[in-house]
Amino acid sequence: MKVKVINSYTEQEETINLGLIQRLKLKLLGHAKIGERRYPGWRGRLPFYVVRCEEHGLFIDYPHGYSRFFSCPKCKEAEENEMS
Numbered sequence: 198m199k200v201k202v203i204n205s206y207t208e209q210e211e212t213i214n215l216g217l218i219q220r221l222k223l224k225l226l227g228h229a230k231i232g233e234r235r236y237p238g239w240r241g242r243l244p245f246y247v248v249r250c251e252e253h254g255l256f257i258d259y260p261h262g263y264s265r266f267f268s269c270p271k272c273k274e275a276e277e278n279e280m281s
């Protein structure tokens with residue numbers, strides 16, 4: 198199944214292909230691994246996940262920090278707008 202997601206790192210929209218297992222994990226856990234990526238300037242590859250935001254739908258991101266959280270680009274945007 199092809200789905201449109203926002204890439205939290207590049208902030209661009211892209212289309213990814215989700216298999217059955219990934220769709221199940223997304224439903225049960227709220228996130229599912231979609232593979233590893235390496236962007237210019239990165240030392241190595243990082244695991245990327247498709248993640249569901251309750252408010253904004255699907256986005257892809259890699260785990261951040263010690264708690265390995267994901268951050269929805271649209272939530273970030275909304276926070277920045279509130280602060281300015």
Ligand SMILES: [Zn+2]
Nearest residue numbers: 250253269272
């Ligand atoms: Zn969000």
